[in-house]
Amino acid sequence: MIDATDVEVSIGSRKILHGINFTARSGEVTAIVGPNGSGKTTFMKSLSGDIKAKGSVRINGRDLRDLKPWQLAGVRAVLPQATSLSFPFTVREIVRLGVNGGRSGANAKVEDRLPEKALAKVDLEGFAGRYYQELSGGEQQRVQLARVLCQVWEPVLDGEPRWLFLDEPVSSLDIKHQLVIMKIAQEFAASGGGVVAILHDLNLTSMFADHVTVISRGTVAAAGKPAAVFTDELIEEVFECRLKVGVLPAGDVPFVLPQSAC
């Protein structure tokens, strides 16, 4: 369980977050949505302990401030939006950093081959020997996800759920891999772990999130099940865009929804 109360963050004299209350349960995918600049990433940074925020954040009942970086690394893994490298690491070496950084929970024999397993999971089998810098943006993002998965390989360790924080995990992926990645998140939650993901695609959110929190101008605009949260009024108010939920396009304009994949 992640429990954040009254989280406030200011950068310089500008207040980014104005007292956010947020909960995420293990066993669920919790999505955070909201327009650009609403404070989603800043909020995730205060959840992962990157920035010091006013208010309190508790992970599995423990206050974030009481956890050392290495203890935190055994409880949660974080996928950033993009990661650039200045040295020529191979894909396997990058994924291996996840194994060394956290506590995979797998036994030594499995752990040895964990990078290969994680790469297969994100549909990058056979990429282990390639140089990270030579991959496309979408491939790099999936390599990073494989690294993040290695860090908390077992969704539950010592009876405690572990957490994936994903900041726009599908932003540079094609539709096939968007579904692959979201299914990994779903599976991680189904096995007892917790997932908090910042998403932009409201369709994917409706499809995969058990719970959604809408952040707008640094405050929570709505929270609950996607079906309850996504209303015409909320979307117009938050995204400043007149959209109708569940309305098919008129005429013969083609449309493709991820929901049709299942």
Add this chain to the structure above:
Amino acid sequence: MTVLEWVRLGTGPTDRLEGDRSGRAQTVIVVLSIVLVLVALFSLTAGASDASAWDVMTGWIAQDGTADAALTARDRIIIYDIRLPRVVLGMLIGAALAVSGAVMQGLFRNPLADPGLVGVSSGASLGAITVIVLGTSVLAPLMSIFGLYALPLAAFLGGLGTTLLLYRVATRRGQTSVATMLLAGIALGAMAGAFSGILVYLADDRQLRDLTFWGLGSLAGATWTKIASAGPIILLALFASPFMARSLNALALGEATAHHLGIPVQRFKNVAIVVVAAATGASVAVSGGIGFVGIVVPHLLRLLIGPDHRYLLPASALLGACLLLLADAVSRTIVAPAELPIGIVTAAVGAPFFLWILLRRRGILDL
């Protein structure tokens, strides 16, 4: 498999998994250790005098006086008091320069960060020059407290100050700008140079002579005393470096990600900066400015074994020691019986190498 194939393929015969270069890296480390021993033995035997290191060693092992017959007192002095300290100092300095280069590049997440290039060595020089010039007057009380260690300590403080300033200027929110770092390095180097110039202006004749010999960058004056003063600091930095490997690897992904991987980033950066300044300062204090070792060695090794610092740091220490001993051998023999300062040799080889790196990376340097 031929050596060339091995280098090109990127995997060694002991590697089982694709993309895993650890077996290969271990092989390289073993090979480098053997090469270092050979180069050191070669350096002990090479020199203007025909003193035989072999005779000295057999005499040392035999201990019973029989082998000593072949061994003149002159040979003994040449080996024990001239060549051996020079070899030991060369290894220490070479390892220190290469490791401080590798650590600094990891810290700044940039393969062009080298203590010599970005003003850290200039700062260390300023510290050393301060002690040489003011040590007999203004700083005399301090000199009597620190004695032997005053020079390396001052150089360490000078290097530390510059590294801290550089980091402050070039890094914002965990991101280091290459251009800012190199430009700030120029400014810091010029500033340290200006203050050093003022001190040189104040120096008397004897101090000027000391400064000139020191500043050329040379292992020629190697003595056991110098080793005793700089050695402990360098060894401390070298032994600290393996413990930094995991953090430097994580840092390659950025400061935020390093934190996600469990690294106490701020504390680690402080330690790394102190280690870089200590290794650079101690080397500059005893051997003056020897450039480019810190940039050439880690770069070559990254091409060969990859950037994993668990292997890169020890391999850098070994290769740095080897290369400096070889450079020293060249500097002693190329204009024999005179001697070329070793800084000239490393710059003559290292500067074109640096240009080559720039040429290769031009597209991705965002300058």
